[in-house]
Amino acid sequence: MRALISKCLLGVACRYDGGAKYCNAVVDFANKLDKLTVCPEIAAQLPVPRPPAEQQGTCVVYKDGTDVTQEFVDGAQQELLRTKDFEPTIAVLKAKSPSCGVDRVFDGSFTGNLVLGDGIFTQLLKREEMCVVTEEMLEDVKPSVEHPVAIVLGTGLGHLASLVAPVRRIDYHDIDGFPMSAEPVSGHKFEATVGTVDGVPVVVYPGRIHLYQGYSAAEVVSLVRHAHRLGCKDIIFACATGVIDGNATPGLGVLTDHINLTGANPLADKDMLRDLDTPFVGMQDAYSFYLRSLAQGVAKDLGIKLQEGVYAGTLGPSFETAAEVAMLRSFGVSYVGMSTVCEVIMAHALGMNVLGLTLATNDAGDPTVNHETIRIQAEKHADDFERLVRGVLHLL
Known part of the structure; x- marks a missing residue:
């Protein structure tokens, strides 16, 4: 680079x-x-x-x-x-x-x-x-023990947590605001690891909860608020997505912006004001241009194809109709998924530097897709994803 x-x-x-x-x-x-x-x-x-x-x-x-x-x-x-x-x-x-x-x-x-x-x-x-x-x-953005990098992982990408040299582990159910009754979906694990990856201080969250499971936006962003309280200034969100044919192709991508189609916003909650001066937060540059550029530079050095595009966050759990895919294509959307947007809104409101990474596992609207096929496809690209994240951490 x-x-x-x-x-x-x-x-x-x-x-x-x-x-x-x-x-x-x-x-x-x-x-x-x-x-x-x-x-x-x-x-x-x-x-x-x-x-x-x-x-x-x-x-x-x-x-x-x-x-x-x-x-x-x-x-x-x-x-x-x-x-x-x-x-x-x-x-x-x-x-x-x-x-x-x-x-x-x-x-x-x-x-x-x-x-x-x-x-x-x-x-x-x-x-x-x-x-x-x-x-x-x-x-x-320079990581330290006082300011580790937070990494929130999505479906099929949780293996990165195994690279952490652990200092302590935190059960999600011990995190303020995380629902006590929550159980992980396939490909997720509800135990955060505090430690280092290649000597860089990190906090890795190898799973998340979703709006489509019936949880509130405030509950969905509880991991982000936890990372902020631990001192994290930088946060990496990883998610599996569908790709909008014509705007991107399956593979690794970095998010440049998003469209929130979930119908939810974590800032529309009075409890969020405990951490914020105001809920009226501008969302320009929510995805750090600097961190995106680091990721692109690392990918180029490693020979990893890394696309860029806009992410549309939907409520789910149903996948997209043909009409919805056509609409998203006309909106300039490259990736569509059922997570990330509420978390990014919260992180940006808290002043954190955000890097959004995605693995587009399938064409959006593919009638053969299901949660298990997404997990399997994500795991096939786990090596390149891990090399990319480790490269970014090294430069930080």
Whole structure:
């Protein structure tokens, strides 16, 4: 996998003040992949040290008022040419700067105030549809004992739990909000494992309950709330799905967005407000672009075909009619299943970083499909799924 990384984050003294912004999380990440180091200001041959610069509208100015917009544009364009030759998957750039800031930049008042916007170089990268993040994202998603990665597994994918070096096990029935009477369906197990996979701290939930079993949305998301209370910042949801012919093909996929057709929402429950400031949560970017990009980079390195697509969550337990499949195809849906959407809504509302992975086991609406055939097909792809998840955990 290849990544662009700001030189200053790796310890190169190229910032305006003659220093660097060394970041351990970025250095650790850089040591696991091929990297191209970048600095638009150095590419523009601006001196080090130099006066501090910030964006004022569409311009970049020094603190004394000198307009250096053209220099910043020239440097950004030069680095973009190098970027296109290198073909990276992800860019990790210095937060807030007029060249490399992502989503927020200093406002030009030189008082430390921030405004919404991207740096000059970041704007060019986003036009190329590249995932661009800052060192703050890498620091936030980096797993630790205090912040393990949560992994919720679906039908036929529970074998990943056997890879965990366990520290403790937690019966689902001991989890607050999980229904005491619940029994697992075939291919699920109701015991969470806290431990490590390849040295990465994780909490693995090898099964889930579903709305179609008669449980409420609040009960369905009890595992997500539990993971959040354990300190998990990142959560991986895995599910078996049907594929909408014409929009995707059977195999592994990463979810980019979803359509909630279950008729339920976990935030429409007064008890959920114990964990939330408000139930009115925006769902833009519910599926982390950064984690999706990591998964795509890992899949490419491992030779695993990994598609992308929109997921439609239905109530179930009946499978889709021909008319429903046609409707979903017209909606741009690639995958359809009976889980995940309520869990993702809850995780996003709690501020967790979400990666949605699916194994599309069959064509949606196939009259020969049943729960057992889905489980069998999922198990056939278990090896690639495990390699993909382990690769993502390694990069985190």
